[in-house]
Amino acid sequence: MNGLERRKSNYDEPFNFWSGILFGLGMVAFIDEVVFHQLLHWHHFYDLSTTNVGLISDGLFHAFSWFATVVALFMVADLRKRKVWNFKRWMGAVYVGGGTFNLYDGIIQHKMMRIHQIRYNVDIFYYDVVWNVLAALMIIVGLILLKKKKTPSPLKKIGDV
Amino acid sequence: MHHHGGMNESTSTFEWLSLSMPFVLLIVLYIVAVIYSNKKYRKWPVYRTLCWITGISSIALACFGPIAEKAHSSFQAHMFTHLLLGMLGPLLLVFASPMRLVLRTAPVKIARGIAKFLKSRYVQWITHPILATILNLGGLWVLYTTELYSAMHSVFLLYILVHLHVFLAGYVFTVSMIYIDPTPHRTSFFLRSTMLILAMAAHNILSKWIYAHPPAGVELMDAQAGGMFMYYSGDAVDLIIVIVLCYQYFKNRLGRKTVQT
Numbered sequence: 001m002n003g004l005e006r007r008k009s010n011y012d013e014p015f016n017f018w019s020g021i022l023f024g025l026g027m028v029a030f031i032d033e034v035v036f037h038q039l040l041h042w043h044h045f046y047d048l049s050t051t052n053v054g055l056i057s058d059g060l061f062h063a064f065s066w067f068a069t070v071v072a073l074f075m076v077a078d079l080r081k082r083k084v085w086n087f088k089r090w091m092g093a094v095y096v097g098g099g100t101f102n103l104y105d106g107i108i109q110h111k112m113m114r115i116h117q118i119r120y121n122v123d124i125f126y127y128d129v130v131w132n133v134l135a136a137l138m139i140i141v142g143l144i145l146l147k148k149k150k151t152p153s154p155l156k157k158i159g160d161v
Numbered sequence: 162m163h164h165h166g167g168m169n170e171s172t173s174t175f176e177w178l179s180l181s182m183p184f185v186l187l188i189v190l191y192i193v194a195v196i197y198s199n200k201k202y203r204k205w206p207v208y209r210t211l212c213w214i215t216g217i218s219s220i221a222l223a224c225f226g227p228i229a230e231k232a233h234s235s236f237q238a239h240m241f242t243h244l245l246l247g248m249l250g251p252l253l254l255v256f257a258s259p260m261r262l263v264l265r266t267a268p269v270k271i272a273r274g275i276a277k278f279l280k281s282r283y284v285q286w287i288t289h290p291i292l293a294t295i296l297n298l299g300g301l302w303v304l305y306t307t308e309l310y311s312a313m314h315s316v317f318l319l320y321i322l323v324h325l326h327v328f329l330a331g332y333v334f335t336v337s338m339i340y341i342d343p344t345p346h347r348t349s350f351f352l353r354s355t356m357l358i359l360a361m362a363a364h365n366i367l368s369k370w371i372y373a374h375p376p377a378g379v380e381l382m383d384a385q386a387g388g389m390f391m392y393y394s395g396d397a398v399d400l401i402i403v404i405v406l407c408y409q410y411f412k413n414r415l416g417r418k419t420v421q422t
Contacts (some may be wrong), residue, residue, distance in 0.1 A: 055366055055370070060359075060362045064358050067361070070403045078411055078414060
């Protein structure tokens, strides 16, 4: 069996898109854990003002983001093997996925469910603004990248080699 | 209760020998079976034997010895034994593929009986991802949110039953998610991933719950350290299961859903 031939399927476009979304979501959750929880110690492991709904929401999202990262990387491996990985579209989806998760985390989980705050003993308002504006910017960048997908797709070039 | 006292004193050589005997026996049996099977069939991978030895050792470590003794007084140590007994041990044993080895080496009559058992309704039910998840995570929730945790430390029979359940539920859960041994009853990737995500969520919600609400008889600091240990170590073991689950699915996917151009 020749593993180098290009194999296409009708599912490649959505497959690229969802792989990016899942990876973006997982990556942001990972950065959140490493940077804000472990390195800076800004976030708390468990803030006693957390609501029960918040605890459940955080648990589900944490579990899902672990799973999403792994699945997304296997999807990329699959796309690359078949030489149908559209990197630009994928990156666009990564930004949208990451930004959406951050926005959810920043508005619903931090503010409404009070899982934990970005930082303690500081004026939290500016932190919240920066956090959510960054999240919105990520979504916008992602959408721009996704929009430009009609230009000759890079996968043809890869296929020619 | 008197047994309890006996456990805390330094264990005598005789006790050590008698306690470790079943575990040593399981390892020896496995190795004998491997040697026997290698004569008749394709060579049994070495990593499986290593997984069996480390898996059985993890469980032994959780049952007796210094860590198990410390687990009576320290919640953190208790969490470590549960990691060994309910997560890491079962996963390693699953990697060792014991059923396949038994089917290879046992006399035909016995092997047929085992194959029949594996195909039975009972095994189908118990290894269904939904039931396996409820047994595994439900058991943990009952243990840490009710009086069971403190009762377990005063009634020896309860102690044994709880630990037996933790191990069996952990094994059945792992078997329901990843297919390494012969698995006649299979469920979809989607169902298994959904249940795995729910199980991981239930696990980390419980560890935060413990962090905030120590089980009766556990000090706050100890519960916080134990809860955090449960959270991160659980993630680590679950990550291995996620990777194997995805690996098995995507390995087959390529051939199924694509057309050549």
